[in-house]
Amino acid sequence: MSHSDNNTIYVSSNVSGHFPGGIHPPERKAPACNNSIRSLPLPDELILPVRQHIGPSGNLLVEPGQRVDKGQQLTEASLSLGLPLHAPTSGIIHAIEERPTAHASGLPELAIVIKPDGEDRWGNKHTIPDYREVEVSRLLELIQQAGIAGLGGAGFPTAQKLAQQKPLRHLIINGVECEPYIAADDGLMQAYADDIVAGVKILQYITHCDSVLFAIENNKPKAIDAILAAIGDDSQIALKVVPTKYPSGGEKQLIELLTGEQVPSGKLPMDIGFLMQNVGTAYAVKRAIIHGEPLLERVVTMTGDAIAKKRNVWALLGTPIEHLLKESGFTAQTKQRVIMGGPMMGFTLPSIEVPVIKTTNCVLAPTEEELPAPGPELACIRCGACADACPATLQPQQLQLLAKAKDYDALDEQNLFDCIECGACAYVCPSEIPLVHYYRKAKAEIRNIAREKAKAEHARQRFEARQERLEREKQERLERHRKAAEARKKTQAEKAETPSSDSKEKPESGGKSAAVAAAIARAKAKKAAQAQKADEENSSAKGNES
Amino acid sequence: MSFKIASSPHGHSQHSTSSMMRWVCYALVPGVLIQSYFFGFGVWFQIVLAVITALLAESACIIARDRPAMSALRDNTALVTAILLAISIPPLAPWWIIVIGTLFAIVVVKHVYGGMGQNLFNPAMAGYVLLLVSFPVQMTNWLPPSTIGEHSLTLWQTLHTILFEYTPAGYSVEQLRAGIDGVTMATPLDAIKTGLTQGFTLTEIYDKPQFSFLAGAGWQWVNLGFLIGGLLLIQQRIISWHIPVGVIAGLCVPAFFAYLFAPDLMAGPIVHALSGATMLGAFFIATDPVSAATSNRGRVVFGLLIGLLVFIIRSWGGYPDGVAFAVLLANMCVPIIDRYTRPTVYGHGERK
Ligand code: SF4
Ligand code: SF4
Numbered sequence: 001m002s003h004s005d006n007n008t009i010y011v012s013s014n015v016s017g018h019f020p021g022g023i024h025p026p027e028r029k030a031p032a033c034n035n036s037i038r039s040l041p042l043p044d045e046l047i048l049p050v051r052q053h054i055g056p057s058g059n060l061l062v063e064p065g066q067r068v069d070k071g072q073q074l075t076e077a078s079l080s081l082g083l084p085l086h087a088p089t090s091g092i093i094h095a096i097e098e099r100p101t102a103h104a105s106g107l108p109e110l111a112i113v114i115k116p117d118g119e120d121r122w123g124n125k126h127t128i129p130d131y132r133e134v135e136v137s138r139l140l141e142l143i144q145q146a147g148i149a150g151l152g153g154a155g156f157p158t159a160q161k162l163a164q165q166k167p168l169r170h171l172i173i174n175g176v177e178c179e180p181y182i183a184a185d186d187g188l189m190q191a192y193a194d195d196i197v198a199g200v201k202i203l204q205y206i207t208h209c210d211s212v213l214f215a216i217e218n219n220k221p222k223a224i225d226a227i228l229a230a231i232g233d234d235s236q237i238a239l240k241v242v243p244t245k246y247p248s249g250g251e252k253q254l255i256e257l258l259t260g261e262q263v264p265s266g267k268l269p270m271d272i273g274f275l276m277q278n279v280g281t282a283y284a285v286k287r288a289i290i291h292g293e294p295l296l297e298r299v300v301t302m303t304g305d306a307i308a309k310k311r312n313v314w315a316l317l318g319t320p321i322e323h324l325l326k327e328s329g330f331t332a333q334t335k336q337r338v339i340m341g342g343p344m345m346g347f348t349l350p351s352i353e354v355p356v357i358k359t360t361n362c363v364l365a366p367t368e369e370e371l372p373a374p375g376p377e378l379a380c381i382r383c384g385a386c387a388d389a390c391p392a393t394l395q396p397q398q399l400q401l402l403a404k405a406k407d408y409d410a411l412d413e414q415n416l417f418d419c420i421e422c423g424a425c426a427y428v429c430p431s432e433i434p435l436v437h438y439y440r441k442a443k444a445e446i447r448n449i450a451r452e453k454a455k456a457e458h459a460r461q462r463f464e465a466r467q468e469r470l471e472r473e474k475q476e477r478l479e480r481h482r483k484a485a486e487a488r489k490k491t492q493a494e495k496a497e498t499p500s501s502d503s504k505e506k507p508e509s510g511g512k513s514a515a516v517a518a519a520i521a522r523a524k525a526k527k528a529a530q531a532q533k534a535d536e537e538n539s540s541a542k543g544n545e546s
Numbered sequence: 547m548s549f550k551i552a553s554s555p556h557g558h559s560q561h562s563t564s565s566m567m568r569w570v571c572y573a574l575v576p577g578v579l580i581q582s583y584f585f586g587f588g589v590w591f592q593i594v595l596a597v598i599t600a601l602l603a604e605s606a607c608i609i610a611r612d613r614p615a616m617s618a619l620r621d622n623t624a625l626v627t628a629i630l631l632a633i634s635i636p637p638l639a640p641w642w643i644i645v646i647g648t649l650f651a652i653v654v655v656k657h658v659y660g661g662m663g664q665n666l667f668n669p670a671m672a673g674y675v676l677l678l679v680s681f682p683v684q685m686t687n688w689l690p691p692s693t694i695g696e697h698s699l700t701l702w703q704t705l706h707t708i709l710f711e712y713t714p715a716g717y718s719v720e721q722l723r724a725g726i727d728g729v730t731m732a733t734p735l736d737a738i739k740t741g742l743t744q745g746f747t748l749t750e751i752y753d754k755p756q757f758s759f760l761a762g763a764g765w766q767w768v769n770l771g772f773l774i775g776g777l778l779l780i781q782q783r784i785i786s787w788h789i790p791v792g793v794i795a796g797l798c799v800p801a802f803f804a805y806l807f808a809p810d811l812m813a814g815p816i817v818h819a820l821s822g823a824t825m826l827g828a829f830f831i832a833t834d835p836v837s838a839a840t841s842n843r844g845r846v847v848f849g850l851l852i853g854l855l856v857f858i859i860r861s862w863g864g865y866p867d868g869v870a871f872a873v874l875l876a877n878m879c880v881p882i883i884d885r886y887t888r889p890t891v892y893g894h895g896e897r898k
Contacts, residue, residue, distance in 0.1 A: 019892075020889075023559070025557055025559070180557070252892060252893070256892075262892055262893050262895055263893055264893050264894075264895075265891070265892070265893035265894050266893075267893075337551075337552060337556065339554075339556055341554075343554070343555055343556040343557040344554060344555045344556075344557070345554050345555070346554055346556065347554060348551045348552050348556070350551060364556075366556070371556050371557045372558065373552060374552075374558055375562070378563050378564075378621050378662070379621075379661065379662040379663035379664070380663045381563055381623070381662070381663050381835045381836050382663065382835045382836050382837075382838070382840055383563075383566070383835035384786075384835065384840040384841065384842075384845075385561070387840055387841060388786070388842070391892070392891060392892040392893075393889040393890060393891050393892055394891055394892075395840065395841070395888060397840065414891075415891040415894065418891050418892055418893055418894070421554075423554050423555030426554075426555050426558075427555050427557060427558060427559055428559050428561070430561045430562050430563040430565070430566050431562075431563045431621075431663075432558060432562065434553050436553065436554060436555065437553040440553075
């Protein structure tokens with residue numbers, strides 16, 4: 001710990017911008033980042049949810065009982081946003097069924113379950129030794145086919161992000177990893193700096209960007225040294241050392257830190273000429289292009305005092321968290337929490353049978369002493385500590401009041417949706433109000449309302465479209481009838497032309513009056529019948545009375 | 547195995563509301579010690595009375611409002627309100643003064659408005675103002691500091707006076723104040739106010755025994771005591787510097803210019819800063835988060851407003867001090883201050 005303190009002084013920051021707020025929770029990264037990245041024995045089964053990224057899932061290419069090789073494609077991306085899935089090791093498809101997945105809700109999702117055969121046998125690989133001879137569109141295709149999603153946060157498909165054709169000012173490589181405990185990127189940068197920088201150069205080639213800002217927090221001196229060495233004398237890549245403060249690694253905060261600019265609300269970094277990629281993504285891109293390996297594994301930090309061997313491990317996608325915990329010397333405490341992600345933004349797992357997915361960077365199993373569960377929520381004392389900590393300069397205490405009052409319009413006016421859910425406000429709140437929890441609930445509510453509205457709007461549009469169609473059909477019918485009548489008239493007129501001209505009038509008018517007379521007679525008869533019926537009813541009712 | 551589900555973040559900083567309030571109590575210690583040195587044991591009795599009343603009133607309100615009693619009592623806010631009120635009133639004020647004031651502060655100002663966090667006004671100051679307008683005589687009966695007064699009461703004499711309104715020997719507080727030469731010793735701010743209306747110049751007034759080398763005898767040390775406690779709070783990050791700096795600047799800057807223009811009529815910035823309830827107000831009362839502005843810019847504006855109001859009330863108003871009125875008036879302006887000082891949200895910079 002003191003070691004990292006010393007180095008914090010030694011590595012001075014060289015960024016010009018800064019963002020407001022932010023907090024300095026204890027870092028607790030040392031145990032995990034001081035070892036190399038370990039590989040673990042294969043688990044008994046790998047659980048691969050078919051949908052691991054934003055967007056729809058792909059079509060299945062395999063069926064239960066089938067034998068697969070390492071790297072073999074399991075699903076085919078159906079739409080532009082989808083990503084294919086690959087077998088992380090060789091084995092047999094054990095089942096394709098619903099399994100609990102690593103999601104805050106813990107709801108089961110369709111997953112491909114593989115029983116490894118222990119051979120770890122690769123299928124075919126298409127290596128590209130010199131990507132500069134390949135077209136950009138082909139590289140994008142390869143990245144897409146390798147199933148690479150952003151390994152930092154939301155898991156947005158990388159090729160998709162790269163393919164947006166807008167002029168770039170800077171390509172930003174995010175090696176900040178500001179959450180306490182997590183050291184996965186740190187470990188990766190220390191051990192694979194050359195691969196990461198090679199990946200960055202591929203990204204540069206794809207985006208035609210000649211300015212790369214490679215950002216690392218100043219509490220990672222070893223990673224900084226490694227990356228500096230890997231960059232060498234490449235003048236297009238600038239290493240930016242940012243001060244240690246949470247949440248410096250947030251996309252928007254990092255952009256403000258590096259450039260002094262803010263991404264306008266509702267816009268993407270791309271819109272103002274920035275593209276951000278995580279270091280893990282750069283590494284995965286390099287593996288995919290140069291070695292022909294799809295994304296099969298990632299670095300996961302195993303940490304927390306309930307874990308004996310705190311360290312970084314290589315975890316195959318689909319590895320059950322239970323397996324990782326067992327291999328790391330985990331002893332469950334009473335009231336044990338197992339958190340996927342860090343203490344600030346991670347979520348507690350409802351079950352440890354859930355698998356590692358592309359965005360799993362940390363498994364944190366803290367003891368109660370280490371991260372005490374929050375005490376009872378007290379009333380807000382308007383101390384403003386939350387507002388001071390908010391990197392988005394929101395007024396968390398106001399948002400909290402409005403969220404409790406369900407005043408959704410006012411929440412919108414106070415820009416609830418600009419909250420990045422970093423948790424800094426809740427971290428500092430002396431009344432231990434679970435602020436982020438209230439915001440999530442309110443956001444979900446507002447989204448629901450919007451969805452309902454959209455549904456209603458959709459229904460209205462459908463209704464109106466139907467009305468229009470009916471009206472149109474009616475008009476068409478009338479038109480048809482009119483035409484038919486005209487045609488009839490014409491033929492009649494033609495017919496009439498053959499007999500005399502005055503006899504033409506008579507049968508028509510006579511016909512008309514006859515029809516009218518018949519109708520009147522019919523109406524009269526009906527009325528009479530009704531009157532008679534009413535009389536009968538009356539008399540029967542009277543009879544009942546007497 | 548079942549696991550605990552919790553919402554992020556999963557950690558928390560050290561500060562809790564109750565520990566913050568506890569720190570406020572600690573920070574009051576230097577000022578209170580100095581105050582009891584100069585003004586006798588009375589202040590301790592007042593604190594004890596106020597705390598007991600506050601805790602009983604708070605419990606009763608919480609029970610009446612059907613709230614979980616323990617967690618609400620544990621936040622220590624009633625404690626702080628009680629102590630602030632107790633040290634603001636004259637140490638020899640009769641016991642029912644502090645009891646009424648505390649009851650009003652806790653029951654009406656705090657709980658009628660919805661309890662902790664909901665009150666629009668600073669409870670201690672609202673209680674103080676109620677007492678000041680209802681019982682002006684008792685509320686201005688300050689004995690001169692022991693260094694210049696002729697009487698320093700023993701523990702027993704003090705208690706007797708607070709309970710029965712006269713000393714065991716039968717002197718009323720008024721008689722004690724008058725002293726043997728029959729001249730009532732006013733507080734320094736009082737002395738300035740009345741002295742000026744009687745046509746004395748400030749230099750003449752400063753010759754009175756109430757004044758010593760900086761501001762008022764005794765008072766200046768009490769103020770310095772609260773200043774030290776206040777700095778401790780800032781250092782511990784219990785309060786931010788914005789409000790106290792605002793208050794002191796809002797009071798001293800106009801006082802400085804007024805003094806430049808009319809040195810015979812306007813008390814200088816140092817006298818203002820170190821007399822009356824200036825430091826207590828700036829660091830402990832105006833900073834009550836519940837009734838203060840929330841953003842940093844807002845806090846500066848809020849502080850400046852209080853300082854300016856104190857200056858105006860002291861210079862031209864009907865009361866010698868005015869901190870309590872200034873705080874309450876500024877409390878009323880908080881919604882509008884908050885509205886106009888709300889910082890621009892990330893990503894909304896270009897708008898407007
Ligand atoms: S930090 Fe908590 S108590 Fe303080 S203003 Fe924010 S929500 Fe209220
Ligand atoms: S969670 Fe939202 S409101 Fe709270 S500090 Fe982060 S951005 Fe601000």
